[in-house]
Amino acid sequence: MTTRWKLTIEYDGSGFCGWQRQKSDVTVQQVIENAIHAFSGENPTLHVAGRTDAGVHALAQIAHFDLEKEFEACAVKGAINYHVKPHRVVVLKAEVAPPDFHARFQAKARRYRFIVCNRPAPLALMAGRAWHVVRPLSLAPMQKAAALLIGHHDFTTFRAKFCQAKSPLRTLDVLDITQDGDMFTFDVKSRSFLYHQVRNMVGTLVMVGTGQMSFDEFVAAFASCERANGGVTAPPEGLYFVSVDYD
């Protein structure tokens, strides 16, 4: 009798070459799958709601896997957290899910956060946790440009060339930008995102915020549906996978 397990996972992306298992390199998937094997003797595959690149963090990533043997939920959580040491990944919750639950395909919305630290001096405490932008940033022009992206659009301008999605159409529900001193936070929500969409949107909005791109140029770039007209790709270390909504 197979049990489907749902995990809620936090990780510091700095120490990982992203989510997905690779031949060499330490990845989040590999570290957790190895931990599951260590306590269960089984070799299940983890399916994740949002694969993340090297350096990207997660506050509440969701993944599922199947086990043949029976375990208590607190034992699954405790055993994984014991065996993943010393890697900076933690299972916040382990729970039994319905047999047809799928972390990726049943996700109704994904939330990401991107943090920019805007100051002349390099980062000490936020190194690896935020994008360090030196040119002074203005909040209002970024908010004005961000408002255009809300809704159902062709996001090719913000889509990585090697994105494998069939369609460039996505519905962006939220893109809130807030400022607290020299920290700027971008909160986004969508059912799903194109590859590098969040980082490309943030990189382009920051160019609007520094004045390197005008509002009219931003409008034209978005309408052109040409990645070459978009701005830079913001670096991974500012990006946080926040949470997933399911029915």
Next chain:
Amino acid sequence: MTTRWKLTIEYDGSGFCGWQRQKSDVTVQQVIENAIHAFSGENPTLHVAGRTDAGVHALAQIAHFDLEKEFEACAVKGAINYHVKPHRVVVLKAEVAPPDFHARFQAKARRYRFIVCNRPAPLALMAGRAWHVVRPLSLAPMQKAAALLIGHHDFTTFRAKFCQAKSPLRTLDVLDITQDGDMFTFDVKSRSFLYHQVRNMVGTLVMVGTGQMSFDEFVAAFASCERANGGVTAPPEGLYFVSVDYD
């Protein structure tokens, strides 16, 4: 013609054996003094507003030193930040101070923050940045006990045995405790603190918050002026030196 320089410094305490220069071990003072020597050829001593222990962080530590040669402020800042790499310490500001300025003796108030993360699961993103407390914490009992500490008192109950201050009397201006989900923040302000005073106050208040110490026991412990009656010393990784006030 000697110039007195004032530095505002941020550091991640995880990578340092505290502020003070030691024979072996990497300390903040040593790394910055070496950086000053590297660009100036001089060997000044850094005087700091608040020496911190191993693992304690700083958002805006203040230190001063003297140089014989003349430099532009932006050159001093840039040169130190270049030469301290790859250590996680950053000069946020370098400015010329009056010849009689003293980072330690002229400080009118020091602010510290202590962060507690209260949850069953270990910490991934906040590892080394907060005290991980597993037992459920209640805010109100901690706030009630904290209110007693405000004002001019004998703080022997919260004073490390090897504290070298002449008097155990201190005036605590602020001790605010706030909660945001599973994160508790303790903000304190005083002209000066006894050795380990902040960590001992927080450790004892957390015991009140978990119910391990009653309010009456807290009152009696504080009045007894006996360190043995106080609670545990909170670990250094939750402590942040926030800022210093000068006239």
